[in-house]
Amino acid sequence: MKLAVSGKGGVGKTTLAASLARALVRRGYTTLAIDADPAPNLGTALGLASDVADGIVPIGEDEELVAAKTSTGYAGVYNLSFPIDDLVRDRAVPTPAGAGLVVMGTVRTAGAGCTCPAAAVVRALLRRLVVGDQQAVVLDLEAGLEHLGRGTAAGVDLLLVLVDGSAASCTVAGRIAALAQELGIPRIALVGSRLDQDGGCDAATACAERFGLSLLASFPDDPAVARAGREGRPVPTEGPTAERVEVLLDKIVRKVAA
Numbered sequence: 001m002k003l004a005v006s007g008k009g010g011v012g013k014t015t016l017a018a019s020l021a022r023a024l025v026r027r028g029y030t031t032l033a034i035d036a037d038p039a040p041n042l043g044t045a046l047g048l049a050s051d052v053a054d055g056i057v058p059i060g061e062d063e064e065l066v067a068a069k070t071s072t073g074y075a076g077v078y079n080l081s082f083p084i085d086d087l088v089r090d091r092a093v094p095t096p097a098g099a100g101l102v103v104m105g106t107v108r109t110a111g112a113g114c115t116c117p118a119a120a121v122v123r124a125l126l127r128r129l130v131v132g133d134q135q136a137v138v139l140d141l142e143a144g145l146e147h148l149g150r151g152t153a154a155g156v157d158l159l160l161v162l163v164d165g166s167a168a169s170c171t172v173a174g175r176i177a178a179l180a181q182e183l184g185i186p187r188i189a190l191v192g193s194r195l196d197q198d199g200g201c202d203a204a205t206a207c208a209e210r211f212g213l214s215l216l217a218s219f220p221d222d223p224a225v226a227r228a229g230r231e232g233r234p235v236p237t238e239g240p241t242a243e244r245v246e247v248l249l250d251k252i253v254r255k256v257a258a
């Protein structure tokens with residue numbers, strides 16, 4: 001099962017991606033968490049100490065690795081049919097949450113008809129990673145639409161788009177959903193996140209209706225989650241948010257199987 005989490009910046013993507021990864025591990029899935037945000041922070045959400053998380057060299061920024069994968073010996077000509085399984089085997093960092101973590105890093109694709117080898121390696125990893133029955137990939141996408149635009153979300157079974165009740169998050173969600181449909185992602189659903197008591201849920205519901213998407217779950221603003229975020233600690237393993245993550249994961253498993 002390959003899941004991707006997207007939405008406007010600050011809406012709670014990393015928090016949800018880490019929570020889902022941990023819940024999947026607890027259910028016996030071998031889980032790979034992929035941080036595709038150029039400003040990565042999924043590692044600390046999965047329980048890594050910040051110095052360990054900061055010490056990870058992102059795949060897209062590892063020039064030696066990228067060259068070893070894509071070099072043909074001719075300038076401007078890249079080999080794009082390299083194996084990727086070793087990338088996961090050698091580069092996934094074990095985390096206290098039990099998921100392996102791969103950090104993609106910033107991949108510059110500026111320039112017309114870009115064939116940046118780093119982007120090719122990152123794309124290949126996201127697209128070609130084969131996932132078995134008891135394996136799961138959780139992809140924490142960046143705030144904007146970059147990765148989706150470049151097609152890196154292709155091969156995803158379910159895209160979760162987070163909305164926090166604000167008009168801006170709904171607008172971004174609509175754009176993401178349209179792009180994802182274009183890319184052929186088979187299942188797209190909204191998830192309400194950080195919703196305030198005062199109309200947050202209604203706004204998330206209205207957003208789902210506006211774009212004809214289902215609202216798979218709603219997470220209220222949870223002070224314990226906010227505190228953990230402020231202090232750079234992993235998301236709480238117990239409490240109302242953790243319980244809702246379990247319910248959401250039940251729905252995800254059913255939806256992906258259907």
Ligand SMILES: Nc1ncnc2c1ncn2[C@@H]1O[C@H](COP(=O)(O)OP(=O)(O)O)[C@@H](O)[C@H]1O
Binds near residue numbers: 010016195
């Ligand atoms: N349900 C929630 N309740 C309260 N705070 C939350 C919740 N979800 C996320 N947060 C907090 O909001 C901030 C942004 O969350 P984060 O997951 O980093 O968002 P994103 O990855 O979308 O930028 C973090 O400080 C996080 O702790």
Ligand SMILES: [Mg+2]
Binds near residue numbers: 013
């Ligand atoms: Mg994030």
